[in-house]
Amino acid sequence: MNRPLTVAVAGCGSRGQDTYTKILLTMPEKARIVAAADIDTEKLAGMRRLTGIPESACYASAEEMLLRPKLADVMLICTPDRCHYLQAREALLKDYDLLLEKPISPTAEQCRELRDIAVARGRRVAVCHVLRYTAFYQKIRELIASGVVGEVLSVQAMEQVCYWHQAHSFVRGNWRNEGLSSCMILQKCCHDMDILLWLTGQHCMRVSSFGSLSHFRSENAPQGSTERCLDCAAGESCPYNAVRFYLDEFRRTGDEWPQNVVAFEPTEEKLLAALRNGPYGRCVYHCDNDVVDHQSVSLELENGATVSFTMTAFTAHGGRTLRVGGTMGELYCDMKANTIKVMRYGQTDEIIDVRTLTDDFSGHGGGDARLVHEFIGLLRGEADVSPTMTSIERSVESHLVALAAEESRLNGGKVIEL
């Protein structure tokens, strides 16, 4: 292809604007943003400033943009979880290729339907399972495929959401309530289900799960706490104090995530107003949240291997860890530390420092940028489908496993056959 691919962005928030648009702007010879849609006029104005697109190319919603004849080669769907299905369906019927944010949809039927439409119409859909594109997980996959640990039979994985990230996104924020987004194990951990299947190269046969919303409930509110942190007498000793999270952090770090989620292009005044009136100033014990704050999942894979996965809010720091137990050796992998310890049985251990493998640890360990580059390269005919590619055909299984885990959790840990 000797012209840049044209791109329309649906949803110009943290992912659509702050992540993917900024990455696309670094590759103008390959891709050019030509249209954008958001229901928030401030964010659309931000897109215009960032990309230079005219007002006539801005739409008041993705639905409105999708009423127009096809505007671009590719559409990025970066709207809230419950918008994805209808928007992606319409975009596929208009023959857009899609970069589709996860989750594909909150229901198994809709995930399968979108996959089937994409296949029937020959469209490319990449689901944003960004972990696959990180140097960290790519190295682990290469090690497993090389046979260094023999046959993988036992895996333990942990997603440390971290106390403040749970409070930000899953108690106060956009993903706090299943009815507004989807269940935690799908929206947050479809990435983990995807990476575990991808690393082991296996399909999942059976699932069971336990978990609950234990802590972020009104009965656990400290004595004297109020509905908003700005007014709270208990704020000094509360680790979830929003004033400390957002205002103090803004003073320390400036316009960074997550302060720029609380207020678009934040200033102290904007943040104070958001803490006074918006969702992020609420006491974590007085929110309309219902998603779990800890959940464990057991998977049985087709070769009999067992995987245990834990997602928990109750960690001091964020990050993912993974222990891979094989017949000839073991891997211990720590994404935050960027280290992979290779322990061949009976031999000296080796530590791989992932920082020596790449310089790019921007968004999601470099995964955001590599996903965009790989997908655009594929659409431009510059690269074949790589084993990494998170096509919708391959990504649906992670969603089905996560939804089975949720069904199990809601049924007292009942085993769900896949």
Ligand SMILES: NC(=O)c1ccc[n+]([C@@H]2O[C@H](COP(=O)([O-])OP(=O)(O)OC[C@H]3O[C@@H](n4cnc5c(N)ncnc54)[C@H](O)[C@@H]3O)[C@@H](O)[C@H]2O)c1
């Ligand atoms: N792949 C990942 O690792 C990853 C990380 C974070 C979020 N996500 C997913 O990305 C999606 C977007 O998340 P975000 O963090 O950018 O949220 P966000 O709230 O920052 O952005 C969503 C944007 O969509 C806009 N919007 C809402 N309804 C719309 C409509 N009908 N038409 C057009 N715009 C509309 C909102 O105004 C907002 O600007 C979510 O589905 C989320 O689960 C994925």
